[in-house]
Amino acid sequence: MTPPGNRGSVTNRVRKLREAAGLTQAELAERVGATRQTIIAVEAEKYAPSLELAFRLARVFRMPFETVFHYDD
Amino acid sequence: MSEHEKFAWFSLAAAALVWAFFGMRMTEGGWVADVSVRHMLWTYVATVVLMIVSHSIIAALLAARRAGGVLKDERDAAIEARADRIEGYVLLVVINGLVIHALADATFAGHALPRIDLGSLPTLVFALISALFASHIVKQAAVIWQYRS
Numbered sequence: 001m002t003p004p005g006n007r008g009s010v011t012n013r014v015r016k017l018r019e020a021a022g023l024t025q026a027e028l029a030e031r032v033g034a035t036r037q038t039i040i041a042v043e044a045e046k047y048a049p050s051l052e053l054a055f056r057l058a059r060v061f062r063m064p065f066e067t068v069f070h071y072d073d
Numbered sequence: 074m075s076e077h078e079k080f081a082w083f084s085l086a087a088a089a090l091v092w093a094f095f096g097m098r099m100t101e102g103g104w105v106a107d108v109s110v111r112h113m114l115w116t117y118v119a120t121v122v123l124m125i126v127s128h129s130i131i132a133a134l135l136a137a138r139r140a141g142g143v144l145k146d147e148r149d150a151a152i153e154a155r156a157d158r159i160e161g162y163v164l165l166v167v168i169n170g171l172v173i174h175a176l177a178d179a180t181f182a183g184h185a186l187p188r189i190d191l192g193s194l195p196t197l198v199f200a201l202i203s204a205l206f207a208s209h210i211v212k213q214a215a216v217i218w219q220y221r222s
Contacts, residue, residue, distance in 0.1 A: 037075040
């Protein structure tokens with residue numbers, strides 16, 4: 001049984017971008033409409049967010065989606 | 074720890090305690106006792122009430138201690154959906170196990186399976202309610218496991 005979310009192929013720069021923006025995990029969670037635990041899981045790359053949440057994260061950082069998230073074959 | 078995970082821990086503990094209460098009322102010396110219908114009905118109603126009250130208290134306590142922010146998001150929903158599916162599988166396996174056992178009992182008099190007299194009402198009630206408890210506990214364990222892994 002594998003938990004839902006990341007299978008190890010989606011990586012991201014959420015932690016670096018959040019820290020650069022001076023946001024806490026709770027503040028970022030509030031802005032994108034997620035729980036703090038989900039932000040923690042995304043940053044740890046244990047959970048790959050849905051497209052909608054990924055776009056919302058990219059929008060908070062004012063960056064293109066592909067700058068925040070990467071998919072490795 | 075998310076609110077959802079906290080709820081799963083408390084729900085698991087509450088279900089285990091209520092199941093123990095149900096088991097104590099329905100068994101004697103490790104076997105289902107030949108209890109009266111009145112006793113069974115009282116036990117069943119008390120079990121349902123205990124589950125509802127305990128889960129209402131858990132939800133109220135968690136709501137009172139909540140710091141704010143989003144309560145449940147897509148990850149929580151995905152974890153819940155997967156745990157619901159696992160709960161369904163457990164129920165499917167247990168109910169089919171009971172049906173197969175009943176059919177084996179009726180067909181092969183000398184089979185090697187443990188004796189479960191599903192023709193007895195206390196045994197049937199105990200088996201069905203226990204199947205519901207087992208599936209609920211497995212579901213909460215699946216929720217916790219997914220958060221922890």
